[in-house]
Amino acid sequence: LLSSDVETLINQQIKKEAHSSAIYLSMASWCNRHGYDFSSDYFFKQAEEERAHQLKFYKYILDMGGTAISPEVTNIKIEYNSFREVFEEALDQEINITQSIKSIAARCTKEQDYITLEFLNWFFREQREEEYKARRALELFDVIGEEGTGKWQIDKHVGQIAYNS
Numbered sequence: 001l002l003s004s005d006v007e008t009l010i011n012q013q014i015k016k017e018a019h020s021s022a023i024y025l026s027m028a029s030w031c032n033r034h035g036y037d038f039s040s041d042y043f044f045k046q047a048e049e050e051r052a053h054q055l056k057f058y059k060y061i062l063d064m065g066g067t068a069i070s071p072e073v074t075n076i077k078i079e080y081n082s083f084r085e086v087f088e089e090a091l092d093q094e095i096n097i098t099q100s101i102k103s104i105a106a107r108c109t110k111e112q113d114y115i116t117l118e119f120l121n122w123f124f125r126e127q128r129e130e131e132y133k134a135r136r137a138l139e140l141f142d143v144i145g146e147e148g149t150g151k152w153q154i155d156k157h158v159g160q161i162a163y164n165s
């Protein structure tokens with residue numbers, strides 16, 4: 001059984017994952033509208049992954065006899081100032097999510113909730129991968145450069161980002 005504090009934190013996390021998914025969908029739209037089709041596909045995929053994270057937390061609460069709450073997601077922005085800004089915000093988003101999962105783990109450690117801690121390990125591995133991909137995408141802006149056909153090259157390389165652990 002989950003303590004009410006842990007259950008609340010996980011329900012908040014469900015909302016954050018749903019929010020992440022919606023942000024990525026919006027990024028996919030922006031990239032597509034500006035001709036960055038590989039990046040658009042990349043963000044579509046990220047949106048699906050966040051949805052999967054949301055459901056994983058959701059089912060965990062139910063498996064543990066708690067009440068999973070279907071979140072309301074609002075305030076998703078539509079416009080970005082630049083191609084680079086999209087990726088800067090994607091990296092910030094991942095770092096925030098990692099921090100948020102760490103806070104759940106800190107609470108679980110205090111309560112000796114080893115079952116939830118073990119469940120969270122999957123997410124820590126996932127966040128390592130997610131942060132890597134977001135950081136790698138942003139690095140492309142510096143290593144390739146945005147001048148000339150740079151943005152076109154960056155977009156193409158975003159389509160090839162893979163994580164090898």
Ligand code: OFO
Nearest residue numbers: 020053094097130
């Ligand atoms: Fe759900 O991990 Fe990314 O944000």
